[in-house]
Amino acid sequence: MEYHPITQQITSLLQAHHAWYESFEHEPVRTSAQAAELRHNYTLHQGAKAILLRVKINKAEKFFVMLVLPGDMQFDKVKVKKFFRARDIRFATEQEVGELTGGILPGGVPPFGNLFNLRVIVDPKLFENEKIIFNAGDRSFSVAMLAQDYARIVKPEIVEIV
Numbered sequence: 001m002e003y004h005p006i007t008q009q010i011t012s013l014l015q016a017h018h019a020w021y022e023s024f025e026h027e028p029v030r031t032s033a034q035a036a037e038l039r040h041n042y043t044l045h046q047g048a049k050a051i052l053l054r055v056k057i058n059k060a061e062k063f064f065v066m067l068v069l070p071g072d073m074q075f076d077k078v079k080v081k082k083f084f085r086a087r088d089i090r091f092a093t094e095q096e097v098g099e100l101t102g103g104i105l106p107g108g109v110p111p112f113g114n115l116f117n118l119r120v121i122v123d124p125k126l127f128e129n130e131k132i133i134f135n136a137g138d139r140s141f142s143v144a145m146l147a148q149d150y151a152r153i154v155k156p157e158i159v160e161i162v
Helices: 005-016 032-038 077-084 094-101 124-128 147-154
Strands: 021-025 048-056 062-070 088-091 119-122 131-138 141-146
Touching: 005 021, 005 131, 005 141, 005 147, 048 094, 048 131, 062 124, 077 088, 119 124, 119 147, 124 147, 131 147, 141 147
Parallel strands: 062 119
Antiparallel strands: 021 141, 048 062, 048 088, 131 141
């Protein structure tokens, strides 16, 4: 099966950093809950949910960021707005997701915002897990890895957002 090139980029990056990982092919899924049903030996809490948001500071200043949190949690809009001192935040549209990620569909976006030149904000609750798992560029391809390796490789900002 042909996957988005980011899939190979992520596995190559993990190999280059000597990070343990395992990968899975499965039926296409869009949500963390759907993915958890197919990922045996992994919980919904271990799922690293990547969310692309547009942050609006004022009329002139708008930008996109990636939030990453456990699959069974929701981010707190008030905390996120306060962190960015934003006037408004909203989910990226499907078209914006594709433009930001080089064509990855929502549900397939990996928590590697650094590969898309996006700021990555991760809730510390994700690191309660020894291992995390996520769709890696495709709705049918998941990668599991050690949470500490994810932090070491991606170098996200760790902020309470749930």
